[in-house]
Amino acid sequence: xxxxxxxxxxxxxxxxxxxxxxxxxxxxxxxxxxxxxxxxxxxxxxxxxxxxxxxxxxxxxxxxxxxxxxxxxxxxxxxxxxxxxxxxxxxxxxxxxxxxxxxxxxxxxxxxxxxxxxxxxxxxxx
Numbered sequence: 717x718x719x720x721x722x723x724x725x726x727x728x729x730x731x732x733x734x735x736x737x738x739x740x741x742x743x744x745x746x747x748x749x750x751x752x753x754x755x756x757x758x759x760x761x762x763x764x765x766x767x768x769x770x771x772x773x774x775x776x777x778x779x780x781x782x783x784x785x786x787x788x789x790x791x792x793x794x795x796x797x798x799x800x801x802x803x804x805x806x807x808x809x810x811x812x813x814x815x816x817x818x819x820x821x822x823x824x825x826x827x828x829x830x831x832x833x834x835x836x837x838x839x840x841x842x
Contacts, residue, residue, distance in 0.1 A: 718742035738777040745839040767807035787839035
């Protein structure tokens with residue numbers, strides 16, 4: 717039987733919306749969609765910097781759960797505008813060029829106009 721560990725980043729969205737930043741169950745870690753707010757609560761203007769902030773939050777959650785970025789097997793990107801894709805690419809390569817998880821990218825509105833990217837990952841140990 718696997719215990720479930722809930723991980724919080726301390727974001728006010730988690731309590732207001734009733735979710736965890738990440739959930740660990742056994743060898744799996746599921747990290748919720750993460751936008752680009754920095755630890756200081758500030759959202760950068762550029763999509764690449766937003767992605768870098770999101771990856772930092774994701775990495776922190778993974779580490780707290782006993783995982784590493786290299787354990788990521790699946791990633792979903794939600795991009796607010798397809799025109800941002802080329803600007804986003806350097807940040808994606810920095811995070812996953814060597815890891816190369818299975819990936820999906822969708823274009824959709826996000827809940828706040830300043831949000832340009834949301835990133836969700838699944839990690840597996842072993």
